[in-house]
Amino acid sequence: VIEAGLPGERLLLKTDAVVEGVHFTSEHAPEAVGRKAMNRCLSDIAAMGGTPTHALVTLALPAGFDASMPGELYRGLNGAAARHGVAIVGGETTSNPRGLLISVAMLGRVPSDRCLTRGGGRAEDAVFVTGDLGGSMAGKHMNFEPRLEEARWLGDRFEIHGTIDVSDGVAGDLRHLMAASGCGAELRAESIPISRAARRLARASSQAKPPLMAALTDGEDYELLFAVGKRDAVPLLDAWKTRFPDVRLTCIGRLTDRPGLMLLDREGARMLDVHGYTHFE
Amino acid sequence: VIEAGLPGERLLLKTDAVVEGVHFTSEHAPEAVGRKAMNRCLSDIAAMGGTPTHALVTLALPAGFDASMPGELYRGLNGAAARHGVAIVGGETTSNPRGLLISVAMLGRVPSDRCLTRGGGRAEDAVFVTGDLGGSMAGKHMNFEPRLEEARWLGDRFEIHGTIDVSDGVAGDLRHLMAASGCGAELRAESIPISRAARRLARASSQAKPPLMAALTDGEDYELLFAVGKRDAVPLLDAWKTRFPDVRLTCIGRLTDRPGLMLLDREGARMLDVHGYTHFE
Numbered sequence: 001v002i003e004a005g006l007p008g009e010r011l012l013l014k015t016d017a018v019v020e021g022v023h024f025t026s027e028h029a030p031e032a033v034g035r036k037a038m039n040r041c042l043s044d045i046a047a048m049g050g051t052p053t054h055a056l057v058t059l060a061l062p063a064g065f066d067a068s069m070p071g072e073l074y075r076g077l078n079g080a081a082a083r084h085g086v087a088i089v090g091g092e093t094t095s096n097p098r099g100l101l102i103s104v105a106m107l108g109r110v111p112s113d114r115c116l117t118r119g120g121g122r123a124e125d126a127v128f129v130t131g132d133l134g135g136s137m138a139g140k141h142m143n144f145e146p147r148l149e150e151a152r153w154l155g156d157r158f159e160i161h162g163t164i165d166v167s168d169g170v171a172g173d174l175r176h177l178m179a180a181s182g183c184g185a186e187l188r189a190e191s192i193p194i195s196r197a198a199r200r201l202a203r204a205s206s207q208a209k210p211p212l213m214a215a216l217t218d219g220e221d222y223e224l225l226f227a228v229g230k231r232d233a234v235p236l237l238d239a240w241k242t243r244f245p246d247v248r249l250t251c252i253g254r255l256t257d258r259p260g261l262m263l264l265d266r267e268g269a270r271m272l273d274v275h276g277y278t279h280f281e
Numbered sequence: 282v283i284e285a286g287l288p289g290e291r292l293l294l295k296t297d298a299v300v301e302g303v304h305f306t307s308e309h310a311p312e313a314v315g316r317k318a319m320n321r322c323l324s325d326i327a328a329m330g331g332t333p334t335h336a337l338v339t340l341a342l343p344a345g346f347d348a349s350m351p352g353e354l355y356r357g358l359n360g361a362a363a364r365h366g367v368a369i370v371g372g373e374t375t376s377n378p379r380g381l382l383i384s385v386a387m388l389g390r391v392p393s394d395r396c397l398t399r400g401g402g403r404a405e406d407a408v409f410v411t412g413d414l415g416g417s418m419a420g421k422h423m424n425f426e427p428r429l430e431e432a433r434w435l436g437d438r439f440e441i442h443g444t445i446d447v448s449d450g451v452a453g454d455l456r457h458l459m460a461a462s463g464c465g466a467e468l469r470a471e472s473i474p475i476s477r478a479a480r481r482l483a484r485a486s487s488q489a490k491p492p493l494m495a496a497l498t499d500g501e502d503y504e505l506l507f508a509v510g511k512r513d514a515v516p517l518l519d520a521w522k523t524r525f526p527d528v529r530l531t532c533i534g535r536l537t538d539r540p541g542l543m544l545l546d547r548e549g550a551r552m553l554d555v556h557g558y559t560h561f562e
Contacts, residue, residue, distance in 0.1 A: 002335055002370065002388070005287055013370070015296075015337045015386045021378045054283055056296045058384050089283065089294070097302045098379040103339050105296045105386035107283070 001048070001115060010115055012050045012108035016040045020062070020099035024142065030069050032142045034076025037102040040167075042084055042146035043222045047165035048117070049155035050110035052086045052148070058103040060096030073102065084148055114155040116226070121162035121181030123257035126233035130249055131223040133170060134215035135197030141220040150244055151224055158236050163226040170252070171216040172276015173225055175261060181227070187253035187272070189265035192216065217274050227255055282329070282396060291396055293331045293389035297321045301343070301380035305423065311350050313423045315357025318383040321448075323365055323427035324503045328446035329398070330436035331391035333367045333429070339384040341377035354383065365429055395436040397507070402443035402462030404538035407514035411530055412504040414451060415496035416478030422501040431525060432505055439517050444507040451533070452497040453557015454506055456542060462508070468534035468553065470546035473497065498555050508536055 002011040018024060018037045038055065045052040057077055059070060070093065081088050086106070110116075130147055147165075154160050162177045170187070178185050189212055198214035209217070228236055233251055240249045256262070263272040283292040299305060299318045319336065326333040338358055340351060351374065362369050367387070391397075411428055428446075435441050443458045451468070459466050470493060479495035490498065509517055514532055521530045537543075544553040 004285070004292070004390075006285065011285070011292075011388075013335060013337060013386070013388055015339050015372055015384070017339050017341060017373065017375050017384065019341060019375055019377050022376050054294060056294060056386065058296050058298050060298060060300060060382060091296055092298065094298050094300055095303050096300050096377065096380070096382060099377070101341060101377060101382060103296065103298065103384040103386075105294070105337065107292075107294055107388075109285075 006109070008112055009109050010112050012045055012048055012110055014041055014044045015103060015105045016044060017101060017103040019101045028142060030072035031076040033100070033102065034073040035080045036142050037104050038077045038080035039144060039146050039222070041104045041106040042080065042148060043165045045106060045108040046146050046148040046151040047163055047224060048110055049114050049151050049163070050108040051152065052084055052106050052108040054089050054107040055081055055086050056105040057088055057091035059091070059093045060101040061093065062100050063095065063097050084146065116151065116155055116160055116163040118162055118164050118177045118180035121177055121183050121227040121255045123183055123255055124230050125161050125227040125255040126230050126251050127174070127185060127225065127227050127253045127255060128249055129166065129170060129193065129223055129225045129252050130247055131221065132193045132195035132248060133166070133198070133221050133223065134211065134218045135195045135201050136218055136220040138197040138201060140197065144222040146222065147224045150247060153243060154226065157239065158228055158232050161227040161229065163224060166221040166223045166225050168219050169217040169221070169276030170225060171261065171272060171274050175275065177225065177227065178255070178261065181255065183255040184258045184260050184262070185253055185255050186262040186264055186269070189263055191250060191252045193248055193250045213274065216272070217276055219276065230254070287390070289393055290390050291393050293326055293329055293391055295322055295325045296384060296386045297325060298382060298384040300382045309423060311353035312357040314381070314383065315354035316361045317423050318385050319358045319361035320425060320427050320503070322385045322387040323361065323429060324446045326387060326389040327427050327429040327432040328444055328505060329391055330395050330432050330444070331389040332433065333365055333387050333389040335370050335388040336362055336367050337386040338369055338372035340372070340374045341382040342374065343381050344376065344378050365427065397432065397436055397441055397444040399443055399445050399458045399461035402458055402464050402508040402536050404464055404536055405511050406442050406508040406536040407511050407532050408455070408466060408506065408508050408534045408536060409530055410447065410451060410474065410504055410506045410533050411528055412502065413474045413476035413529060414447070414479070414502050414504065415492065415499045416476045416482050417499055417501040419478040419482060421478065425503040427503065428505045431528060434524060435507065438520065439509055439513050442508040442510065444505060447502040447504045447506050449500050450498040450502070450557030451506060452542065452553060452555050456556065458506065458508065459536070459542065462536065464536040465539045465541050465543070466534055466536050467543040467545055467550070470544055472531060472533045474529055474531045494555065497553070498557055500557065511535070
């Protein structure tokens with residue numbers, strides 16, 4: 001978040017990279033890889049309540065890449081950018097000898113008084129999440145919708161106390177919001193919106209995570225997690241259903257003044273000691 | 282170059298990546314790699330006459346990286362950024378399974394009426410270059426000075442017609458300036474400032490390029506190449522020597538109204554058919 005001297009506005013500057021073998025494989029269509037690279041940055045701008053404006057694209061192409069690859073990558077990049085009014089204004093193409101890497105740098109803007117951050121949550125706030133959680137690796141991670149419009153709508157109409165995009169699992173990202181807000185939290189197990197993919201993966205293999213754990217700890221959901229004052233919770237939910245009838249919004253718990261993340265289920269309350277996706281052990 | 286609504290100013294947005302096996306090897310100290318990654322972006326901001334302000338750093342670390350590597354990379358990144366008043370305000374760390382990659386995104390600003398571009402050169406303009414050319418691979422490519430102060434000084438005091446940073450060799454980059462300006466050019470062979478490194482490399486091996494060709498076609502010089510009206514040439518050179526006594530500035534030729542790049546030497550004039558460094562064959 002950059003104060004650049006624009007009256008009443010701040011600039012947002014963000015970079016995000018996707019790497020072959022980490023965020024996608026050579027099995028994925030280049031167009032889908034390009035779309036994912038752009039959408040990940042858009043999702044981060046969304047989590048600030050911002051409007052993305054310009055992007056630069058760094059393509060690092062593997063040795064012996066197919067001549068059609070750059071065009072297909074750009075079809076995905078351009079499609080996602082155009083859908084959200086973003087101009088790709090530059091970048092570069094270089095080599096990454098043994099694998100494809102795309103880094104997107106994005107510029108956006110946000111009214112200074114509507115810039116959403118992780119901090120600002122308070123005890124008793126209701127915690128909401130958009131969409132369904134878990135099992136993203138079955139397909140959603142390559143084809144998700146950045147919640148740009150939803151986040152701006154929230155910031156325009158409600159006093160949002162803390163926001164983060166769920167990229168490393170609610171059990172991980174909620175901790176970031178808690179830490180920035182100086183709060184603990186309680187989640188209600190029966191309220192967690194478990195995706196069909198997470199349930200299907202659990203049925204398909206006894207080695208898979210139980211669906212609830214998948215929903216709390218799988219990465220790459222690209223949903224919005226946010227806190228609002230408890231008085232706003234019901235009006236917000238009602239207004240949301242009218243405005244975004246196709247996007248599920250769920251109150252999954254509340255912030256508390258006790259440290260730590262608790263999970264409430266039929267057996268009672270227990271500390272949730274799992275975390276989200278860990279980038280480096 | 283982005284018109285963001287700042288009165289009298291434009292934003293500059295730039296990304297640049299360095300890749301192991303392309304821009305450096307595992308033999309280079311991580312601190313030097315970090316410095317190079319930052320300085321390359323700074324050199325591009327310089328070529329626009331701009332002032333860099335903020336940077337984001339994407340570190341893509343190889344599998345099994347040494348735990349001291351991120352800190353050493355950042356020592357180089359921070360050192361170069363601090364030297365030029367740039368704040369590193371974010372970025373990310375991810376994996377690049379088989380090699381280190383660093384991408385830097387940089388934000389800067391430039392007064393709208395002093396934004397240097399490749400276009401604007403005119404026939405009869407004098408063509409100048411800073412520093413010495415060629416042989417950068419012997420060491421300079423890891424440790425060069427972005428010409429930020431010099432470029433701003435030029436833009437403040439003279440009507441600069443076209444500017445580019447020499448990263449792919451004068452024979453390549455001058456063609457970009459020519460194309461953007463709709464001009465041809467003539468270079469005087471005896472005026473080309475050939476670096477000691479280029480001469481040394483030529484002496485060391487009969488396989489090496491002749492020094493003049495190295496100076497014209499080697500990559501990674503990171504010097505400024507620019508055109509000014511011929512009446513400004515002598516006053517500019519005089520003022521430069523006073524202001525930057527330690528940085529060589531050389532008039533290497535002129536722009537012309539005939540297409541193509543000519544080289545003038547004792548044997549006469551001939552079309553220079555060599556180009557600079559080619560990124561992809």
